[in-house]
Amino acid sequence: MDRTAYVARTAYDLTHVNHLRVPEFGVLKLFLSFGGKTSKSYLPDTAPPPKTPDTKATDDFHFAPEKEKPELNYTIDDKFGCITKATIELFRRDVEAAIWKKELKADEYTDGDHKFEYDAKIDKSTEFPEEIITVQHSPYKFKITLEGENGHSDALFAWTYFHIMVHSFEFELGPKDVVKEAQDKALYDTLGGLPAENASSQIKLLSNIFSTGSDKADNTLFNQYKAKWTDGANIPVFAKIFIRNAADGKEDIPKAVGKIRLLWDYTDPDESMASQFDKAKEFLELAIDYYKATTKPKGDNCHKDRGGKRGDAAKYIFPAQAGYAPADALTADTFPFKVTAGSTRKWSSYSETWPTGKLMGKTGVMFQPSRMAGDDYTITAYFPHYRKPDGTDNLDVEDDEKLKSAIKKSTGKFQVWREVHLISYRKKASTIPSIAIGTVQGYYAPAYVSIVDKSGAIGDMPDYDTKLRAKTNALPQEKKLAVAAGDQGTITKSSLKFLSYDDWKNAYKAATGKNDGQMSTWLTGQGLETLQKYKTWLEAITDATIPKACDDYLSASDGINILQFDLYWEGGGGLRSGTNGFAATSFPSGSRSKAAYLQTRADYTGQGNNNMQQTTTHEIGHICFLPHAFDAGGYVNALHDEDAHWHNCTMSYNYNVERKFCGLCLLRLRGWDQTGLVSARASNKKP
Amino acid sequence: MPTVGDGDCILSIADAYGFRDYHTIWDFGANSGLKGTRPNANTLLFGDMVVPPDAKAKTIQKPTDNTHVLVVKNKKPAKLTLILIDKDGNPLKDKVWTLTAPTALNGTTGPDGKIEVPNLDVQATAGALKVTMWKAPDPKPPVPAKTLPDPVPYPPPILVEEFKDKKPDPTKPEDYDVNWTLKIGSLPTYNDATGVQARLNNLGFRCKPKDDATKTTQAVKVYQNSMLNQKDGTGATADIQDDIRNRHENP
Numbered sequence: 001m002d003r004t005a006y007v008a009r010t011a012y013d014l015t016h017v018n019h020l021r022v023p024e025f026g027v028l029k030l031f032l033s034f035g036g037k038t039s040k041s042y043l044p045d046t047a048p049p050p051k052t053p054d055t056k057a058t059d060d061f062h063f064a065p066e067k068e069k070p071e072l073n074y075t076i077d078d079k080f081g082c083i084t085k086a087t088i089e090l091f092r093r094d095v096e097a098a099i100w101k102k103e104l105k106a107d108e109y110t111d112g113d114h115k116f117e118y119d120a121k122i123d124k125s126t127e128f129p130e131e132i133i134t135v136q137h138s139p140y141k142f143k144i145t146l147e148g149e150n151g152h153s154d155a156l157f158a159w160t161y162f163h164i165m166v167h168s169f170e171f172e173l174g175p176k177d178v179v180k181e182a183q184d185k186a187l188y189d190t191l192g193g194l195p196a197e198n199a200s201s202q203i204k205l206l207s208n209i210f211s212t213g214s215d216k217a218d219n220t221l222f223n224q225y226k227a228k229w230t231d232g233a234n235i236p237v238f239a240k241i242f243i244r245n246a247a248d249g250k251e252d253i254p255k256a257v258g259k260i261r262l263l264w265d266y267t268d269p270d271e272s273m274a275s276q277f278d279k280a281k282e283f284l285e286l287a288i289d290y291y292k293a294t295t296k297p298k299g300d301n302c303h304k305d306r307g308g309k310r311g312d313a314a315k316y317i318f319p320a321q322a323g324y325a326p327a328d329a330l331t332a333d334t335f336p337f338k339v340t341a342g343s344t345r346k347w348s349s350y351s352e353t354w355p356t357g358k359l360m361g362k363t364g365v366m367f368q369p370s371r372m373a374g375d376d377y378t379i380t381a382y383f384p385h386y387r388k389p390d391g392t393d394n395l396d397v398e399d400d401e402k403l404k405s406a407i408k409k410s411t412g413k414f415q416v417w418r419e420v421h422l423i424s425y426r427k428k429a430s431t432i433p434s435i436a437i438g439t440v441q442g443y444y445a446p447a448y449v450s451i452v453d454k455s456g457a458i459g460d461m462p463d464y465d466t467k468l469r470a471k472t473n474a475l476p477q478e479k480k481l482a483v484a485a486g487d488q489g490t491i492t493k494s495s496l497k498f499l500s501y502d503d504w505k506n507a508y509k510a511a512t513g514k515n516d517g518q519m520s521t522w523l524t525g526q527g528l529e530t531l532q533k534y535k536t537w538l539e540a541i542t543d544a545t546i547p548k549a550c551d552d553y554l555s556a557s558d559g560i561n562i563l564q565f566d567l568y569w570e571g572g573g574g575l576r577s578g579t580n581g582f583a584a585t586s587f588p589s590g591s592r593s594k595a596a597y598l599q600t601r602a603d604y605t606g607q608g609n610n611n612m613q614q615t616t617t618h619e620i621g622h623i624c625f626l627p628h629a630f631d632a633g634g635y636v637n638a639l640h641d642e643d644a645h646w647h648n649c650t651m652s653y654n655y656n657v658e659r660k661f662c663g664l665c666l667l668r669l670r671g672w673d674q675t676g677l678v679s680a681r682a683s684n685k686k687p
Numbered sequence: 688m689p690t691v692g693d694g695d696c697i698l699s700i701a702d703a704y705g706f707r708d709y710h711t712i713w714d715f716g717a718n719s720g721l722k723g724t725r726p727n728a729n730t731l732l733f734g735d736m737v738v739p740p741d742a743k744a745k746t747i748q749k750p751t752d753n754t755h756v757l758v759v760k761n762k763k764p765a766k767l768t769l770i771l772i773d774k775d776g777n778p779l780k781d782k783v784w785t786l787t788a789p790t791a792l793n794g795t796t797g798p799d800g801k802i803e804v805p806n807l808d809v810q811a812t813a814g815a816l817k818v819t820m821w822k823a824p825d826p827k828p829p830v831p832a833k834t835l836p837d838p839v840p841y842p843p844p845i846l847v848e849e850f851k852d853k854k855p856d857p858t859k860p861e862d863y864d865v866n867w868t869l870k871i872g873s874l875p876t877y878n879d880a881t882g883v884q885a886r887l888n889n890l891g892f893r894c895k896p897k898d899d900a901t902k903t904t905q906a907v908k909v910y911q912n913s914m915l916n917q918k919d920g921t922g923a924t925a926d927i928q929d930d931i932r933n934r935h936e937n938p
Contacts, residue, residue: 001865006885006896007814008729008874008936009698009765009807011709016727016936017768017801018874022820022865023891024774046824046858059845079774080891081909093849111913139842141850150893152821152862156855163842386839389849394839405838 023080026155030144032162034063034070035246039160047155062163064245065120065132065256073115074144082151083109088144092137094389129356136258138164166383167244169409174236174364180333184234195412204419205229208558210595211625213585217636221625225671229371238364239381254361263382263395264318264365265348268299276446279646283663287684302372307673309370318349318365326357337363342396369416373448373670376415382406417448423559425455429493432566433602439613447669464489471549479541481507493566495546500572501534542569547584554589561596568600581615583622595623608655617650626651626665638679691735694812694872697728698765702809704739708763715740730876767804788815814869821863877932883924886935
């Protein structure tokens, strides 16, 4: 340093001297303060240590932009006015250029203490669209830099650090607008929100998918259900981010969030068998114990080998989304946030927040649980608070332990159910005892099938005789003559009243002029020469007639219709059908999504533990593709638990005990692929 | 009649006129007016008029056939005294200094911070003084890059290397030395603006003789603030001339 001094000689008899000084200047400290907390001030190594270091200052200083305005404090040492320029700059990581700058005025860098209120504002840019500093680029560094002349300085700059931090986040059901498919929109309306932590909610996938005939043993249910719900429902789960204030409290400042990521993860809770009856429980426990510990994540949801998503690396619970640029309005039927799968934790996904626009401060995923009823999920989102310069973070690992220290939030348990509608319930006579629908629903609950009663008030069957006669009048003469005269709507509570065997024979004989010999020959030729054969013939006439006659009573909507009679048919002379119920597939308006069942018995005397509810459950089982078990007609033993373990599946005719679905029926009702299951219980367990 | 030029004081003028003692001129009656306004004979003002008395011839008669010894008294000696002080006005000790002009000297300041040049050639107007004012800090061992703990707490520790803002140039060795050009005899009288400017300069304020009024006013205000604790100083040199004279010249 070169300096000039103007000095005086001192005469022999004088004593004056020349004092010379090289001025020193510098900054002594720079720190933020708010609410009694301060950030740590740093000086270069060349600077003398502060006389009174602030031992309470930390590098953890944080505040809530806009809600809190900390003071930026700095102390200048410049007794001799050397400083010619002073600048305060704000830096973020990995960027050399300051993101904010303030040139101090001359009176702002004089010797002594200075401070100003820091409002956290910043020039608008791509990185800071809301003109405020954000969590995205935290931590930040404030630096003051001095320029001077005529002096020496060992502390031309000082700096301090601070953070903008996430306090927490809360989940919410995203807006319906972001869902694309109509069935997902319909499902959305049933959700009513997301389950709070430790609570649970059901995701009911509407699946009015019904048998239309001989399709009960060929995996049609699985294939039809798969075609309808493919990889599962799409439920928008959003997270709203909150900012941590200086006192570690929670502040709602969406614009201070910026573009950050959440890692969306899920767990597959152990399925509870508490509500399963013992025989089914034994089957189910073996079946769900299928590579439980080796899939990622581990669990007991339906495995990919049974048509589920567990263990299938190509099937995501939070599928990738392209998202779109933040805007003030949402694009209909389009998911807004960018979602990408984890690189290592492949079953998890990252989503980005919107730094501006309508969804500012929020992010989310499209939650796509498997369609398999009974599968359950708990969603946990994590905030990766340390993001490396390359954009990765330390949560994208398989080890769950690494996630434990992150800020996180979990939902309650989502459980997938199938929803089947009971759309209409009519009784021919109001005096016929009603079916306890709740009991029927209870039989289906272990299969996670919700039979939703949408039938409203029980209806009647108006103009029954007219509708019936329209069909019976078209029958061949001998059949037409078997139908009893009178108003079939009132003369019987059964679906059809016939003549007694003798009355019918007499009527036919009179109508055709046959003598006794001719009549006998004719009856033999028709296979109607005995009362028993006549009864079988009447059963067939009813089968062929009633579904068509009653078709108008079916609801126009999808679902199951119940038409209840007291006896399927009856005849003079005490003739009665033995049929308890009939899931007919011959209703003209019946379809893959609309079915009907005839409940045709009220009095079950002599049938052991059988009753209307048992019959209804059985017949709806047929509608839902379940074949008979064991000794019932057309049984398919391969689609039921082994006889040795459970002989009283709902789909059997064994009334000695209350019938309940066997384990294999339950899994098929849940939507599982029957080709991945076998009747032999132990074979379903692996390894 | 001589006029005071740059580097002149009564000592140098007296010497130029052959006077052994500056009092011959300083106490000369014709200079009483000057003496009244310039209380220190060593701090005049450029353009001051000095009236030297007529030289008095001294006649001594001695026989020529003998040897005689005539004793001529030496000139009265002058000196240059500098005191190095810190920002608080305390003497700076242990500072190594080297004077290369007007004479070669070196040393280390003692507790009084003093550098003294005895027997000063009063005609010398230029000096060069080098002082090692500061010691370069010992190089610190390199700090290993901080590694983040596992798991990383929140907020995460600051990783200094993640901030890429430009670091100031390191201090060069020569920045620890100060090379003074000494303008000997050029300190104007305290009670003139230039005298205040020169003293402000010597005491480290950003001002030097002949600076413009704005700069001078600013420097005076800084002085008033830091030395006199006057937050709203006048900025007038006259208001600090006495104080700064004391601070600058009192031993």
